[in-house]
Amino acid sequence: MATIREGNKAALVVVDVQVGVVNEAWDAARIIGNIAHVVERARAENVPVLWVQHTDEELPTDSPQWQWVPELVPAADEPRIHKQFNSSFEQTSLAEELAVREVSHIVLAGAATNWCIRATAYAALERGYDLTLISDGHTTGTIELESGTTIEAAAIVKELNIAMQWLSYPGRTNNTARAEQIDFAQPGGAQ
Structure with missing residues (x-):
């Protein structure tokens, strides 16, 4: 069972909005603009902004x-x-x-939707945090499977947004909100 985080302090967590991650991502310019807007708002409201950056063979430090x-x-x-x-x-x-910032509510944005955003969202909820996924603040690329089937990036984004609205964890609030609707003081995050 997860330890439910006490209090109502939010932090904005921006994940992997790196050149090599978003260079071919769906609607990247709009998504990056939306994230930049939320970063500005977080800073103006004295909400901590934490930046997560990926390293691997394709993204050497x-x-x-x-x-x-x-x-x-x-x-x-x-x-x-x-x-x-x-x-x-x-x-x-x-x-x-x-923990140092006594955060109980994570507002999440970044890339790639189907990998690092999904994994981070579920990990946050499993660790007892309230979570708001910025519905127009995450992106990914289209997937082409060996079978010839294509999964469009917009569909991947939409599916995770739907999942984050319907998931249910005891003692936690999770939802999505558009960048313009983010309310850092409200678990679930929408104005």
């Missing part, structure tokens, strides 16, 4: 594709968490950074 997109620049005092697995919690300092 310090390479051009590993860098954050130019529209999103972490502030000097905002934590940068480095990961090597899909979940932002696995073998990282994310849980410790959230």
Whole structure:
């Protein structure tokens, strides 16, 4: 059973909006703009912004594709968490950074929807956090299967948004909200 997080402090967690992750992602310019807007709002409301950055064979540390997109620049005092697995919690300092800030409510944005965003969303809920997924603040690429079947990126995004509205965990609130509707003071996050 998860430890339910006490209180109502939010943090914005931005995951993997890196050049090599979003360079071919669906509607990337709009999604990045939406994330940038929420980052500005979080900073204006003194809500912590935590940046999670992936490293692997395709995203070697310090390479051009590993860098954050130019529209999103972490502030000097905002934590940068480095990961090597899909979940932002696995073998990282994310849980410790959230605990220091007494966070109970995670507002989540980034890429890629079907991998790191999904894994981080489920991991947050399983660890007892309230969760708001920014419905127009995450993206991925289209998947082409060996069978010739194509799963369109927009459908992947839509499916995770639906799942986050319908999942049910005891003692936790989860939902989605558009970037313009995010309410950091409200678990479930919509104004």
